[in-house]
Amino acid sequence: MLRSLKIKEIAIMLKNIIVYTIKASLLPIIIPSLAISLLFLVFGVRSESILGVVAILQLYIIVLQTDISLRQHLVLELQHQPLFEIRNLGMHYGRKSFVSGASRCADAPAPKT
Secondary structure (H helix, E strand, C coil), X not given: CCCCCCHHHHHHHHHHHHHHHHHHCHHHHHHHHHHHHXXXXXXXXXXXXXXXXXXXXXXHHHHHHHHHHHHHHHHHHHHCCXXXXXXXXXXXXXXXXXXXCEEXXXXXXXXXX
């Protein structure tokens, strides 16, 4: 497959991968490391700055645990909401999700009678 791609296309793909990786690592890697390095630059390597680093790392762990728990909750919630598609002779009328006895229907055109 790579032989059929031109060098320009490969360069664009690599550029997109690098840009996406930088955007994805902005919050979990770049911002905390900048805060820690700024703390060391301002106060030097003393006990106060090390305490600040520990506090920053604790906040970082709390944020990551919250993010993971919210994602797990969303996955668990989506597992218990069955989704049914209503079709009639190839026409699609919408999706219904049945949650605790009540039904919700997504926006769909009304059936022609």
